[in-house]
Every structure is written in structure tokens, then in C-alpha cells.
Amino acid sequence: MRGRLVRVAVAALAVLGLAFAVPTGGPASALGFDAKIQMIPVDGGVSLEALVLRPWGSGPHPLVVFISPWSMDWTENTLPALTLANKGYTVVSYVTRGFKNSGGEVGVASPTDVRDTSTVLDWSLANTASDATRIGVYGLSYGAGMGILAAAKDSRIKAVTALSGWYDLPASFARDDVRSASAGKLLHDSGRAGGRLSAETDLRLRQVIDPALSDADYADLVAWAEIRSPKTYLAELNANKPAILIEQAWGETAFPPGPMLDFYNAYRGPKRVEFRPGDHATPEIPALMGLPTGVLDPVYRWLDAYVAGTDRSITTEPNLQYTPRPVARGTERYTDTASAFGTPRRYRLTENALTTSTATGPAWSKSIATDTDSAVSGGQAMVTGTLQTFLLEPSPIDVSALDRTVAAVWSAEPTWTATTRIRGAAALHLPHTPSAAKGTLIAYLLDVDHLGKARIIGYAPHAWANAAPGQPRAADFAFQPTAYDLDPGHRLSVVVDGKDTLFVDANQPGSGVTLTNTGGAHLDLPVR
Incomplete structure (x- = not known):
């Protein structure tokens, strides 16, 4: 009861502070x-x-x-x-x-x-x-x-x-069928702390982060979430x-x-x-x-x-506006998505590099273990983004120190003369051969400075199930849209690994993949 009185008193003081500070003029003053x-x-x-x-x-x-x-x-x-x-x-x-x-x-x-x-x-x-x-x-x-x-x-x-x-x-709970550990844990833990979850709500939010969730239970979770989606009522x-x-x-x-x-x-x-x-x-x-x-x-x-x-x-x-990253960029204003976002610039993945050359290069392959996390991640939920809100970027990643047995890395040459204005959703196509019937890969886009220190531009997960171990397949990573300025002297890099604390992965102990350019490996980066 005392807590409620304090809340009412605080609100009352706030009201008294504003109720008589009435703006003069203006369209709707009281x-x-x-x-x-x-x-x-x-x-x-x-x-x-x-x-x-x-x-x-x-x-x-x-x-x-x-x-x-x-x-x-x-x-x-x-x-x-x-x-x-x-x-x-x-x-x-x-x-x-x-x-x-x-x-x-x-x-x-x-x-x-x-x-x-x-x-x-x-x-x-x-x-x-x-x-x-x-x-x-x-x-x-x-x-x-x-x-x-x-x-x-x-x-x-x-x-x-x-x-x-x-x-x-459903797209918030899972990206490409890779469930979001960050969203599920945030909603479940804070919901229990601040309220009284119904039995069904508690079950469904725990399912989001359950690493052993069955296909049938996942289908039930999606159906439950669709009822709660504005998309259903468009x-x-x-x-x-x-x-x-x-x-x-x-x-x-x-x-x-x-x-x-x-x-x-x-x-x-x-x-x-x-x-x-x-x-x-x-x-x-x-x-x-x-x-x-x-x-x-x-x-x-x-x-x-x-x-x-x-x-x-x-x-x-203009009814579409955004502020680009990394920090301290001006707001851009547009009237539609066609003018707001860029057209794809294709980078071909060679053995270790990203290149815009259309020439066919030699075949390559590289293997990584997917049961161990690398030093790259999408960040810490509610921490990394908060730093960006206050015009700060989180600690950079040392690309040269990445363990190549658990992370594959490709880097472009730096652009010296102009800013690369990334505007929109990137897409990565990557052929690979998995060692297990099911698994997960996470792809990252990085902004690497002249000292080799990198910051995350974006990330995207990909999962597979019921694959034939040892048989080639392809992963198509769909990144979230963004607006990011890659400054002159910086280079673009792609990193792929198998784990990220933001996601519930399906990788088993001892699992891995062999990545290759058989059939073409490429990144489509939207640039304005």
C-alpha cells in the first residue's frame, strides 16, 4: 500500500508541475x-x-x-x-x-x-x-x-x-526458423518479474528458448504467435x-x-x-x-x-525517415522505400576475400567447427544497442585474432575515396556441406577500420534440418534492413560461425561444415 501511495504522490507532483505550466499560444492549449x-x-x-x-x-x-x-x-x-x-x-x-x-x-x-x-x-x-x-x-x-x-x-x-x-x-521469435534467445528470455524473465503470466503464456515464452523444442511444439508456438500479430489482421x-x-x-x-x-x-x-x-x-x-x-x-x-x-x-x-549508424549521422528523409534504400552491389566470395570482379575465380573450400563460438557476436541484448542510442559503439572486434577453425572470414579491399552508404537488407548465398542432419550458421557483416578493429553492421542466422550429412546444400542468409555508412579507409568483411548468444542454435557437439564456392558464393549489399 505504501508503494502505491508513493507512486500516486510522485504522479501528483508531476501533474502539479505541468498543469500550471501551460504554453501560451499553440494549437491545443488547456x-x-x-x-x-x-x-x-x-x-x-x-x-x-x-x-x-x-x-x-x-x-x-x-x-x-x-x-x-x-x-x-x-x-x-x-x-x-x-x-x-x-x-x-x-x-x-x-x-x-x-x-x-x-x-x-x-x-x-x-x-x-x-x-x-x-x-x-x-x-x-x-x-x-x-x-x-x-x-x-x-x-x-x-x-x-x-x-x-x-x-x-x-x-x-x-x-x-x-x-x-x-x-x-513469429518473425520476432525466430529468424529463418532460428529462435531468438534474446527475445524469449527478455519477455519471459521480465514478464515473471513484473506480472502474473498465465500458464499458457509461461509455456509459450519458455518454448522460444527451449533448445530441445520439437517440430510439433514449434508449430504450436507459431500458431499462438500469429493470433497476436498485426500481420494477421492487415x-x-x-x-x-x-x-x-x-x-x-x-x-x-x-x-x-x-x-x-x-x-x-x-x-x-x-x-x-x-x-x-x-x-x-x-x-x-x-x-x-x-x-x-x-x-x-x-x-x-x-x-x-x-x-x-x-x-x-x-x-x-516525407513519411520515411532514418538516422544511419555508426553514430552522429544526420537524419535522411524519403517519400518511399524505393528512394530510401539502395540497389544490390554483388561481392563474390573468393577463398579469403570479397571482390566485385565478375571474373570466375578458382574453386575453394574451408571447414569450420560449428559447436564452438567465435569472438564475433551480434552483441549483448539491450546493452549494445543502448550504447548506440547514446552515441557510443561497443568494443571493437579484432578480426586478425579470430580463430579460423571456428570462423570463416572474407574481407574486401578498403574504399579510399568515398563513403559506402549501405541502405537496406543485405543477402548472403553460401554453399556448404554439413556434417550433421541439422545445424545452424550465423553470418555477420563487419566494418573493419585501418587497424583491423571491426564493428557489427548486421547479422543473420540460417538453420537446416533433415539434411543429408556429407551432401552439399546452400544457405541463404537474409539480413535485417539497416542504414550504415562505411567510411573511407574502412573495409567490409563477412564472418560466418555457428554460435551466438542471441540465438538458440541446433549444432551438436563435434559438428561442422565445409564452406565452398561451388555454384557461386556471393554477398548482395544494398548501396545508395
Whole structure:
């Protein structure tokens, strides 16, 4: 009880600090607002805790419903909630079922969870002076995916701001059927710490990281995740056409950027997408702490345009924007993906090098053990990307020190005269002969400086099952899209090994592969 009082007191002080700091002029200023902690009844006899901010004045006011992040409550959304209330919006910031002081169990964006959002809308319209024709939803992380799902089911929602959310949950849990240890562990451990997982939720999240998961159980996991994917309801979203703002990090280890870019391309309503360096929710954290990063500015402007109807200037701007890596690069703005991303530049893999020459080189092969990790990895979940958010890069990799018995390396000659502007999703085709019927390979793109120190540009896993040991096959690695500047004097390298702590691999003790250029080994790198 004492903890709850402290939370209420902190929120009240924040409200008092902003309620009377009303901006003069501007499109939607209010004289102030009242704040109250409210329990909102939903299905199954469950009540959800919410912070309710009611602007002074008769209304009707535009309404924004905030959906809490995974394992957290409404306090994480306090700053944007107060900012919008100060602009004249009714704000109802609720905690999803199963977490913190809300009742029920965590269902991971189940149909029941999605219905809760509509029930909160019903309650908000019945208990506040809000305009039923001007409704928006804000979500960060879990709340972002929930907001998109709710907009597919409830046509009253006119706009969604989705920060670090998901579109295709099976693609978040696994890349090329290689399950994401980082996503599964993050969701399971933090969910248990901050909430009450249902028995099914606990089972499914443990399955994501289970190295012995059967094919049948994996199929069940995918089916469970598809029900919770906005991708499944794309037709309904395209029919309702809510205005959707997407903000995503290039280095997402929970919800990778590729599916969100697919969503942007497939969605037919008003839309805008912004990509930044960082990992899951790390671009938003400094802004939520009050730092002037600009990350929340598009959120306010998007809601002003499509909910309040007070300032539509954002609708005239290019709706695809990104900030390239490594750090301290300017934002680039485009009107479509065709102009935003590059065309493939093919590098052929010789025995040890990457070359753009089209000449056919000699045959080569090299063998690596896949049961031992090399010194290369995609990084540490929620650490590497966080460093990038704060304009830092993690410790570089010494390419010359890599053990060639467990890692294969190819390097291009440095480009001295111009920056290589990598824009888009790279693809690697690599013939190989496995020693085992099933296994995993991880491919990495590296930026290597003149001292031989490398940083990760991107990574991609590949898995196989039911292969004939000793028989040749090919691996096709699909990298996530990115924007990365390879500076003059730096060289591009490709590394392939068999293990990475970010993934659940299928390699057995003593297993290995022989890599070859039989039939052609090549990298397609999108360059603008």
C-alpha cells in the first residue's frame, strides 16, 4: 500500500508541475487538468489500473489511451501523458492485465487483451468529456503492438503511435526458423518479474528458448504467435485506415526492424516510419526521462494532426525517415522505400576475400567447427544497442585474432575515396556441406577500420534440418534492413560461425561444415 501511495504522490507532483505550466499560444492549449488513479472494470471480473487526466473545460476533448509497456505500469508513460493533457487531451493511461496493480493474468496481446483496449475506450467516453470521433492510442513496446491490434478491431481509433512494437510476432521469435534467445528470455524473465503470466503464456515464452523444442511444439508456438500479430489482421487495418506512426530501432533484438518495414510497405492508410540507432525501446528511454532527443516530437505532432485536428503540418513531410549508424549521422528523409534504400552491389566470395570482379575465380573450400563460438557476436541484448542510442559503439572486434577453425572470414579491399552508404537488407548465398542432419550458421557483416578493429553492421542466422550429412546444400542468409555508412579507409568483411548468444542454435557437439564456392558464393549489399 505504501508503494502505491508513493507512486500516486510522485504522479501528483508531476501533474502539479505541468498543469500550471501551460504554453501560451499553440494549437491545443488547456488551462490545466485533474489527475486521478482509477480502476477500470473489464471482462472476467478484472479491473485495470489507470491514470486518468481530465482537462479543465467543458470539452469535448480529444482522447488518447495509453497502453503500458511489457512488465511496467503507467508511470513509464507519465511524461508524454502529462504533455498531451497539458495540450488539452483527455488521457487514460492504463496498465495491461496481469501486470503490476491490474488484475488478471498476462496473455501476450491475446484477443482478451485487445478487447480490454476497447473496453477502456468505452469507459473513457462514458466517464470523461471526450470526443468519440477523436480517439488515438499511444503504445511503447508491448503497448505499441497492442495499439495496432486494437486499431484493427476498433474503428473508433483514428491514430496509433507505435514505438518499438511488432508486426509479425513469429518473425520476432525466430529468424529463418532460428529462435531468438534474446527475445524469449527478455519477455519471459521480465514478464515473471513484473506480472502474473498465465500458464499458457509461461509455456509459450519458455518454448522460444527451449533448445530441445520439437517440430510439433514449434508449430504450436507459431500458431499462438500469429493470433497476436498485426500481420494477421492487415485486411482489417487497411479497411479501418487509422493513421499509424511507427518508430523503431535498427538494432532491435526483440522486434527486428524488417517486419515493421514490411508493415509500412503493406499498409494502405496514413503512415510514417522512423528508424534510429539503438535496441528495444532504447531510443525512447532518454526522451521519457525528459531529455530533448526529439523522439517524442513526432508523437505529439501525429496526434495533433490525426486526433485533435489542430496542426496537420506533419502530413506534408516525407513519411520515411532514418538516422544511419555508426553514430552522429544526420537524419535522411524519403517519400518511399524505393528512394530510401539502395540497389544490390554483388561481392563474390573468393577463398579469403570479397571482390566485385565478375571474373570466375578458382574453386575453394574451408571447414569450420560449428559447436564452438567465435569472438564475433551480434552483441549483448539491450546493452549494445543502448550504447548506440547514446552515441557510443561497443568494443571493437579484432578480426586478425579470430580463430579460423571456428570462423570463416572474407574481407574486401578498403574504399579510399568515398563513403559506402549501405541502405537496406543485405543477402548472403553460401554453399556448404554439413556434417550433421541439422545445424545452424550465423553470418555477420563487419566494418573493419585501418587497424583491423571491426564493428557489427548486421547479422543473420540460417538453420537446416533433415539434411543429408556429407551432401552439399546452400544457405541463404537474409539480413535485417539497416542504414550504415562505411567510411573511407574502412573495409567490409563477412564472418560466418555457428554460435551466438542471441540465438538458440541446433549444432551438436563435434559438428561442422565445409564452406565452398561451388555454384557461386556471393554477398548482395544494398548501396545508395
